[in-house]
Amino acid sequence: MKKLLFVLFLLPGISLAQNHEENIQSIFNLELTKGHTYENLRYLCKDIGHRLSGSPQAAAAVEYTRQLMESYGFDTVYLQPVMVPHWVRGGKDEVKIVNSEKLGTVDLQALALGNTQGTGPSGLVGEVVEVQGLEGLRALAEGAKGKIVFYNQPMDPTKVNTFQAYSGAVGQRGSGAAEASKYGAIGVIVRSMSNRIDHIPHTGNQRYNPDFPEIPSLAISTQDAELLSDLLKEQSDLKVFLKSQGEMRGQVLSYNVIGEIRGTERPDEIIAVGGHLDSWDVGEGAHDDGAGCMQAIEVLRIYKELGWKPKRTIRAVMWMNEENGLMGGREYARVAKEKGEKHIAAIESDSGGFLPIGFSSTGTESQRSKLASWRDYFTPYNIWKLDVPGGGADIGPLRDQGPILIGLHPDSQRYFIYHHTAADVFEAVDQRELELGAAAMTALVYLIEQEGI
Amino acid sequence: MKKLLFVLFLLPGISLAQNHEENIQSIFNLELTKGHTYENLRYLCKDIGHRLSGSPQAAAAVEYTRQLMESYGFDTVYLQPVMVPHWVRGGKDEVKIVNSEKLGTVDLQALALGNTQGTGPSGLVGEVVEVQGLEGLRALAEGAKGKIVFYNQPMDPTKVNTFQAYSGAVGQRGSGAAEASKYGAIGVIVRSMSNRIDHIPHTGNQRYNPDFPEIPSLAISTQDAELLSDLLKEQSDLKVFLKSQGEMRGQVLSYNVIGEIRGTERPDEIIAVGGHLDSWDVGEGAHDDGAGCMQAIEVLRIYKELGWKPKRTIRAVMWMNEENGLMGGREYARVAKEKGEKHIAAIESDSGGFLPIGFSSTGTESQRSKLASWRDYFTPYNIWKLDVPGGGADIGPLRDQGPILIGLHPDSQRYFIYHHTAADVFEAVDQRELELGAAAMTALVYLIEQEGI
Numbered sequence: 001m002k003k004l005l006f007v008l009f010l011l012p013g014i015s016l017a018q019n020h021e022e023n024i025q026s027i028f029n030l031e032l033t034k035g036h037t038y039e040n041l042r043y044l045c046k047d048i049g050h051r052l053s054g055s056p057q058a059a060a061a062v063e064y065t066r067q068l069m070e071s072y073g074f075d076t077v078y079l080q081p082v083m084v085p086h087w088v089r090g091g092k093d094e095v096k097i098v099n100s101e102k103l104g105t106v107d108l109q110a111l112a113l114g115n116t117q118g119t120g121p122s123g124l125v126g127e128v129v130e131v132q133g134l135e136g137l138r139a140l141a142e143g144a145k146g147k148i149v150f151y152n153q154p155m156d157p158t159k160v161n162t163f164q165a166y167s168g169a170v171g172q173r174g175s176g177a178a179e180a181s182k183y184g185a186i187g188v189i190v191r192s193m194s195n196r197i198d199h200i201p202h203t204g205n206q207r208y209n210p211d212f213p214e215i216p217s218l219a220i221s222t223q224d225a226e227l228l229s230d231l232l233k234e235q236s237d238l239k240v241f242l243k244s245q246g247e248m249r250g251q252v253l254s255y256n257v258i259g260e261i262r263g264t265e266r267p268d269e270i271i272a273v274g275g276h277l278d279s280w281d282v283g284e285g286a287h288d289d290g291a292g293c294m295q296a297i298e299v300l301r302i303y304k305e306l307g308w309k310p311k312r313t314i315r316a317v318m319w320m321n322e323e324n325g326l327m328g329g330r331e332y333a334r335v336a337k338e339k340g341e342k343h344i345a346a347i348e349s350d351s352g353g354f355l356p357i358g359f360s361s362t363g364t365e366s367q368r369s370k371l372a373s374w375r376d377y378f379t380p381y382n383i384w385k386l387d388v389p390g391g392g393a394d395i396g397p398l399r400d401q402g403p404i405l406i407g408l409h410p411d412s413q414r415y416f417i418y419h420h421t422a423a424d425v426f427e428a429v430d431q432r433e434l435e436l437g438a439a440a441m442t443a444l445v446y447l448i449e450q451e452g453i
Numbered sequence: 454m455k456k457l458l459f460v461l462f463l464l465p466g467i468s469l470a471q472n473h474e475e476n477i478q479s480i481f482n483l484e485l486t487k488g489h490t491y492e493n494l495r496y497l498c499k500d501i502g503h504r505l506s507g508s509p510q511a512a513a514a515v516e517y518t519r520q521l522m523e524s525y526g527f528d529t530v531y532l533q534p535v536m537v538p539h540w541v542r543g544g545k546d547e548v549k550i551v552n553s554e555k556l557g558t559v560d561l562q563a564l565a566l567g568n569t570q571g572t573g574p575s576g577l578v579g580e581v582v583e584v585q586g587l588e589g590l591r592a593l594a595e596g597a598k599g600k601i602v603f604y605n606q607p608m609d610p611t612k613v614n615t616f617q618a619y620s621g622a623v624g625q626r627g628s629g630a631a632e633a634s635k636y637g638a639i640g641v642i643v644r645s646m647s648n649r650i651d652h653i654p655h656t657g658n659q660r661y662n663p664d665f666p667e668i669p670s671l672a673i674s675t676q677d678a679e680l681l682s683d684l685l686k687e688q689s690d691l692k693v694f695l696k697s698q699g700e701m702r703g704q705v706l707s708y709n710v711i712g713e714i715r716g717t718e719r720p721d722e723i724i725a726v727g728g729h730l731d732s733w734d735v736g737e738g739a740h741d742d743g744a745g746c747m748q749a750i751e752v753l754r755i756y757k758e759l760g761w762k763p764k765r766t767i768r769a770v771m772w773m774n775e776e777n778g779l780m781g782g783r784e785y786a787r788v789a790k791e792k793g794e795k796h797i798a799a800i801e802s803d804s805g806g807f808l809p810i811g812f813s814s815t816g817t818e819s820q821r822s823k824l825a826s827w828r829d830y831f832t833p834y835n836i837w838k839l840d841v842p843g844g845g846a847d848i849g850p851l852r853d854q855g856p857i858l859i860g861l862h863p864d865s866q867r868y869f870i871y872h873h874t875a876a877d878v879f880e881a882v883d884q885r886e887l888e889l890g891a892a893a894m895t896a897l898v899y900l901i902e903q904e905g906i
Contacts, residue, residue: 029611158482160834160889196884355808355864357835381613382810382864384837411808411835411864413885431649432866436613 020450024377024443027302031439036301038431040068041294041353045284045426052114052281053321054086054252061277062255065293065318069259072301074316076262079255082331084321086252087115089281090245095189095220098125099239100231108224111201111421112244113173113190114280114324117214123243124216126186130232133172137179145184148240150232151176152191152225155416162195162412163351169193170204177217178209187242188217191225195416199223202420203280205324216244254320256328261300263312263449271448272315272403273299273347273441276322276329276394283424287415291353291429292408293318295438302442310449312344319394322350329394336401343403345448348392349441352418353434354410356383359444360390363404370453371404377447383440385409404453406444408437473903477830477896480755484892489754491884493521494747494806498737498879505567505734506774507539507705514730515708518746518771522712525754527769529715532708535784537774539705540568542734543698548642548673551578552692553684561677564654564735564874565697566626566643567777570667576696577669579639583685586625590632598637601693603685604629605644605678608869615648615865616804622646623657630670631662640695641670644678648869652676655873656733658777669697707773709781714753716765716902723766723789724901725856726752726800726894729775729782729847736877740868744806744882745861746771748891755895763902765797772847775803782847789854796856798901801845802894805871806887807863809836812897813843816857823906824857830900836893838862857906859897861890 031037048064051057062079069077095110097103112118126148131137133153137144151172155165170193177188192202201221208214220228232238257277263269275292279285296316303310320328336343358378361368372386391405399405410433418424484490501517504510515532522530548563550556565571579601584590586606590597604625608618623646630641645655654674661667673681685691710730716722728745732738749769756763773781789796800812811831814821825839844858852858863886871877 028613032610157485157885160481162885355866357810382838385835413808413889414883417883430867430870432610432615436866 020377020447023446026306027442027446028381028439030302030305031298031435032432035298035435035438037294037298037434037438040297041286041290041429041434042426044290044294045286050279050281050283050285051277052087053084053254053278053324055281058254058278058320062257065257065277065297069297069316072304074259074261074300076260078258080258080332080335082254082256082320082328083251084254084327085325086249087324088247088249090118090247093218094123094241094243095218096241097228097231097238098241101235102231108228109199109201109221110218111203111282112246113206113217113219114203115206115248116217116244116246118245118247119216119243121245123241124187125239125241128228128232128238128240130229133169134175134179141183144180147185148187148189148242149176149180149185150189150228152229154191155193155195157195162416165195166193166416173204173219174206177206177215178212181209181212181215185215187215189240190217190219192219192222193416193419194222197222197226200421200423203282204420216242218242218244256320256332257318258315259297259300260313260315261303261310264309265311267313268342269312270315270341270343271312271345271445272317272343273445274317274319274394275349276320277318278321278323280323280420282422284426286424286426286429287352287418288420288424289322289350291434292349295349295434295441298438299442299445312449314445314449322394326393330397333397333401336398343398343401345406345453346395346398346403347406347441347444348395349408349437350392351408351410351412352415353429353437354412354414355433356408356410356437356440358383358385358388358409360388360407360409361404362389362391362399367404367453371406374447377443378440381436381440408441410437473830473900476899479759480895480899481834481892483755483758484751484888485885488751488888488891490747490751490887490891493750494739494743494882494887495879497743497747498739503732503734503736503738504730505540506537506707506731506777508734511707511731511773515710518710518730518750522750522769525757527712527714527753529713531711533711533785533788535707535709535773535781536704537707537780538778539702540777541700541702543571543700546671547576547694547696548671549694550681550684550691551694554688555684561681562652562654562674563671564656565699566659566670566672567656567733568659568701569670569697569699571698571700572669572696574698576694577640578692578694581685581691581693583682586622587628587632594636597633600638601640601642601695602629602633602638603642603681605682607644608646608648610648615869618648619646619869626657626672627659630659630668631665634662634665634668638668640668642693643670643672645672645675646869646872647675650675650679653874653876656735657873669695671695671697709773709785710771711768712750712753713766713768714756714763717762718764720766721795722797723768723794724798724898725768725770725796726898727770727772727847728802729773730771731774731776733776733873735875737879739877739879739882740805740871741873741877742775742803744887745802748802748887748894751891752895752898765902767898767902775847779846783850786850786854789851796851796854798859798906799848799851799856800859800894800897801848802861802890803845804861804863804865805868806882806890807865807867808886809861809863809890809893811836811838811841811862813841813860813862814857815842815844815852820857820906824859827900830896831893834889834893861894863890
């Protein structure tokens with residue numbers, strides 16, 4: 001039976017519609033027995049490592065994924081040039097309490113936020129004032145003048161979808177410096193975006209307001225945020241020393257990396273599936289987002305290994321610069337429009353290589369209903385939530401070109417342990433969870449290339 | 454509103470039926486913000502450690518959980534005596550290839566299986582013959598005579614529920630020695646029950662056939678199983694040295710530990726919720742089954758912290774000796790019958806402290822339909838599979854007394870990395886996953902004590 005099917009696949013024009021369950025089973029079985037995703041991720045993490053936009057490692061990751069897709073014999077593999085910001089951390093970040101009556105001098109675990117302008121080599125010292133998120137700052141207002149603002153809003157632990165807790169608190173990280181600067185603050189400390197109390201600082205993007213001074217902005221670990229907050233309750237004139245050597249070095253040339261298998265029946269209808277190749281400059285960018293990149297490549301590789309030819313064109317895309325600029329996602333959409341390409345779906349995996357439980361999406365009622373109608377194909381694999389609102393950062397710019405935007409939706413309990421930290425390494429990824437995600441994406445791509453959406 | 458509800462709970466006879474969603478939300482919120490499960494598990498794992506039946510640590514775990522439940526002010530806390538087998542490993546286990554033409558002498562990562570009778574201090578040497586599971590042995594039959602049988606059937610990686618893969622392969626571990634001994638084998642090596650290729654040996658129970666010699670039975674890591682298999686393909690006269698100092702020391706007195714909150718309306722209807730307190734004698738028994746025990750205690754603690762009084766009696770049970778005898782589960786059922794107790798439900802968590810995705814159950818059509826009808830209460834917490842067949846080992850003996858048997862059903866991708874190994878330690882447990890499991894069990898107990906089943 002298996003052999004017969006295989007022969008059928010090689011005959012052009014034979015519909016597989018009646019065999020969706022069986023073909024999806026073939027996808028999962030192949031991935032769980034002979035998948036490449038995990039070993040490819042190992043190489044990306046261990047032999048290249050972290051890869052912030054503009055870094056040598058980002059260039060290595062471009063070349064690695066290009067060669068990898070070439071080696072798999074995809075129909076086309078090419079680089080799409082894109083200018084990206086080149087920020088460098090420049091050295092060890094420091095946050096230090098300098099005048100605690102109780103503890104004296106206390107070093108805190110710190111990481112400058114991305115795109116932060118450094119303090120210069122001598123650092124700066126200032127009195128600390130604690131606020132709960134951006135709302136707290138607005139209440140403090142002029143009280144921030146001359147101070148170091150300490151944003152200490154925790155992620156809400158009662159949100160089962162931890163991305164909702166992240167969304168609820170991340171404003172203080174993204175805009176904390178810009179907003180505090182308006183009131184004359186001289187620096188910013190931000191509680192790490194984590195739902196655990198531990199010693200690991202989490203970096204992440206922040207954006208200045210060009211009309212106000214670019215003050216330094218550093219994250220401290222949740223454990224140290226609790227400590228600092230406790231000490232402030234007893235001693236309100238607590239002073240902190242900040243040092244960061246962050247520097248924005250302008251724009252450099254980088255690339256989106258694209259591999260494609262042309263459709264046999266409707267080659268002009270494109271299904272893009274991808275992740276972002278850049279990562280922060282700590283750890284190995286394993287969950288964020290090496291996992292998504294390797295899963296996307298695996299989608300096309302599975303087609304090659306099974307000898308399947310898709311009706312519509314399927315394209316793996318490694319977007320560059322999701323973390324601190326989104327230039328890759330924007331350029332990809334711009335070029336697609338310029339070329340008159342027709343994307344019918346864009347799928348992104350950028351929520352970590354964890355257990356897949358569904359797909360999030362943004363699209364028309366009809367597109368989203370069609371997606372939801374495929375639920376029974378996925379429940380045998382414990383993937384059951386096909387109606388989550390969402391999508392992905394890199395595919396967002398494609399929205400006005402009409403494709404449904406879909407995000408792989410894994411369980412999120414463990415994501416914010418690792419997100420943007422030195423702990424986001426290969427060993428933090430479970431092989432089976434990663435593979436189930438790759439297979440889920442492949443099954444979804446399969447249904448879309450067969451049935452349209 | 455919260456305060457009003459709180460007052461209502463204290464008034465006897467007020468039904469909460471209309472507030473199930475809200476009360477379940479209170480359970481999850483409490484557990485995710487101020488749960489004790491994780492810190493209690495830390496103590497059990499780090500301050501007591503592994504706790505094989507009959508060991509000093511098992512006695513310590515009995516006393517710890519007794520004191521813990523006392524400290525929470527449950528209505529009744531007591532020990533239920535039970536005689537348990539006392540097996541000791543006795544020393545370092547060894548499996549060594551002694552005559553490889555290619556590699557010479559090779560030490561393999563090994564752990565004697567539980568209840569194994571040792572080789573004596575000088576060990577034994579024999580030729581190895583590889584088979585695929587018990588079927589392979591039956592095909593080999595007399596060919597096993599005088600040999601060391603090497604069972605090398607892997608777990609099937611295509612099973613998304615890895616317990617199914619375990620069930621498919623574990624016969625060779627449980628009965629491998631007994632069956633091989635019938636054909637005159639002198640010892641047994643078993644591939645570890647793991648779905649990863651790594652260097653960690655997994656122990657587990659095995660049972661001798663009293664009519665045949667008690668031959669030694671040792672597990673080797675999956676990596677070493679692959680190596681041994683590869684070497685055997687090139688050299689069929691490969692010899693292996695086995696050494697184990699395992700010894701069964703008869704029966705000793707131990708206890709099930711029981712804590713109870715009496716029902717206000719139907720105190721004679723009992724809902725038991727528990728895990729097993731014993732573990733294997735390596736690692737810390739964190740997932741197996743410290744997690745389940747601490748979750749069960751948390752169910753009752755949440756009632757105390759919320760100031761709730763259940764309509765029916767709820768009882769946390771730490772069963773002793775699930776791993777190598779099931780004496781605790783059997784004794785619990787025997788005493789319940791003797792006392793004429795009426796269990797309406799027995800719930801066990803013994804599939805690890807991982808992300809809960811549902812409940813498995815065994816019961817009447819009516820009981821199982823009622824359970825399934827509560828699905829919408831759980832889906833907000835991503836718990837959605839309420840119709841999985843199953844239950845739990847310790848609650849099995851209660852079956853003929855009529856309660857529905859229910860197992861917490863977590864995702865199983867990572868369970869067999871840790872199961873019965875030195876790696877099953879506290880650090881392998883994720884706090885949020887563990888807490889979601891505790892909250893899920895509490896919500897289920899809540900629905901049953903309110904609505905019956």
